[in-house]
């Protein structure tokens with residue numbers, strides 16, 4: 001198989017574009033595609049300082065690498081989630097990536113902040129991913145606001161967006177649909193803009209990008225993802241994609257261009273300020289601080305019980 | 310051919326010379342959900358894996374929520 005651009009041996013075939021590329025052509029091509037998404041959606045400018053959420057996985061590390069190659073000003077933000085060995089390994093890889101390239105990285109341990117994802121699953125009935133999502137949203141906004149970043153970029157890829165869109169459509173989650181955008185403007189002065197520069201990049205492309213760029217990322221899956229609904233939705237989308245290449249991209253793109261503009265989202269403007277952390281909240285305490293309190297209460301209760309036994 | 314499967318860290322042996330897309334299909338991968346790696350190169354769908362090749366198949370799917 002030959003590269004469509006230069007005629008050298010191709011290493012990657014992109015069925016959705018009916019094209020094959022060698023690595024020398026593919027790497028800058030993907031960077032260019034991402035730059036086009038950033039500009040088209042007005043995600044951020046070269047003058048802004050971007051906080052890039054890096055998990056240690058392929059998508060976020062590929063994203064960080066691409067933003068640097070495109071000349072954007074970035075700082076990494078790694079949340080060490082506290083999910084067993086998986087988190088320790090992810091943290092090592094995120095730190096190694098930053099150190100090898102001499103990049104600034106904020107490395108925050110949720111355990112040291114008082115609540116790891118493992119604590120939430122051990123002491124509450126909340127599913128791990130739901131607690132994890134609450135914590136990520138909280139820290140992305142809080143750290144960006146506290147340190148003066150106007151925007152947080154995450155590594156969500158086309159497969160993530162297509163699977164999420166399918167899930168939202170299956171349950172007609174109108175408010176989620178209205179807010180499923182590659183750029184989410186802040187609805188409160190203590191929230192920041194959230195952007196997904198890889199929303200048109202497939203998982204395959206971001207994995208291949210890391211492979212060609214020799215970026216070490218975590219290969220293992222989060223132990224909490226087994227059986228996750230999102231994986232089932234990805235599987236369905238991949239089946240449709242196999243039968244009809246390009247389905248994922250047109251599903252997401254046509255939704256964004258044709259359906260989403262007709263939807264109105266609730267303002268999502270929390271009217272209160274959380275007593276615990278000072279972030280915007282719908283109740284006296286925000287969902288993160290309520291989770292912290294629930295874990296503290298239950299932990300104390302278990303300790304008492306253990307002592308009296 | 311000897312195949313290492315990641316992230317599961319399994320190995321399988323298959324006999325003969327085979328098409329990449331057939332190997333992926335036989336091992337239960339949908340197109341575009343795994344990279345096929347030989348040494349430090351990717352082998353695209355549509356190419357052959359030789360009988361005595363050592364390859365790695367690496368899933369590209371990650372997920373949660």
Ligand code: SF4
Nearest residue numbers: 129132222224225373
């Ligand atoms: S799979 Fe769930 S728990 Fe694991 S990192 Fe993703 S959202 Fe968090």
Ligand SMILES: [Zn+2]
Nearest residue numbers: 003006022025
């Ligand atoms: Zn080429």
Ligand SMILES: [Zn+2]
Nearest residue numbers: 274277286289
């Ligand atoms: Zn709070």
